[in-house]
């Protein structure tokens with residue numbers, strides 16, 4: 001029997017038949033979620049990695065309040081506004097190379113779809129009509145819409161269930177070893193004429209399993225993409241904006257993709273906002289006397305002024321405290337405290353990169369039970385498949401982070 005509060009609600013990734021105890025959040029502050037019954041939870045995942053500076057940051061709240069007085073929303077077709085101008089300039093300045101042309105959307109999935117559409121149309125505008133496929137990797141996650149599901153890990157993207165409706169894309173293993181690199185080259189040798197772009201989450205494949213790879217791999221992809229005349233898209237929706245210890249993951253490899261996608265932490269976890277940013281040569285590929293060479297996309301709420309105001313404030317916050325030092329501390333604390341889990345038989349691996357801590361189990365049998373137990377420790381942690389992970393805000397305190405790591409150890413060892 002379902003709880004009456006859930007009478008009209010359909011939750012994501014949830015079997016509603018067995019979901020009967022809704023958790024009702026009342027307010028948030030810093031890294032704390034207060035529930036309706038007064039219980040306080042330490043948030044270990046910063047609301048799906050969005051609240052990078054912690055909840056209710058006064059600097060962001062102040063900016064959005066000021067914007068609310070002036071103009072909550074206006075369409076972006078044929079008219080622009082100061083918050084979007086400011087944000088586009090900030091992003092162009094922060095991003096490496098000539099990633100200068102910003103296209104705004106309102107969700108990560110759509111930002112990835114726009115990147116794919118951009119890549120394909122870039123070639124179509126040059127009459128290269130065969131380059132329409134996107135190459136992606138096992139373990140990848142790029143969104144839940146039809147086109148993005150097709151480039152997710154086949155299992156994660158439920159390709160078997162949707163096999164007759166998803167567009168067919170090539171998905172191959174990440175070229176992490178010498179053999180796989182050769183396999184990758186062979187693949188491109190045979191298929192480069194049909195490939196528009198290579199799509200990857202640089203350094204960390206997030207929702208697909210919190211898998212890490214070395215910066216070298218990105219350099220390899222950049223070289224291969226150049227060699228075979230294929231675009232390179234970095235989906236930094238998870239890794240972007242500090243999470244891996246540098247402002248963008250691509251900074252660690254010194255590689256500039258042709259297109260990059262951002263969302264999640266872009267507005268500091270305050271409002272829905274995403275961006276697809278292209279390099280100059282991609283943008284120039286759409287300049288023409290032909291009207292239909294323009295990028296044919298335009299979400300109704302794109303570049304929403306309130307969301308842009310949040311993002312402007314959030315980006316300014318990166319200059320107002322030493323977030324890199326915070327992440328260095330978080331990384332060291334996660335490594336030290338989570339390593340205790342390695343002594344448990346059920347634990348396969350513990351790994352940490354930046355403000356990402358992962359405990360990988362051989363198997364989680366009772367995921368819902370595990371979630372309940374974590375809640376009993378007054379922490380908000382959302383394990384999935386065989387993974388328990390922490391992606392706290394960069395402003396979490398040492399004591400709060402300890403509470404999170406201890407809860408994981410206690411739950412796993414009992």
Ligand SMILES: *Cc1c(COP(=O)(O)O)cnc(C)c1O
Nearest residue numbers: 107108109141142143235237238
């Ligand atoms: C979350 C995520 C997306 C999808 O973003 P939504 O806003 O949920 O549509 C795409 N790519 C990556 C890497 C993500 O982490």
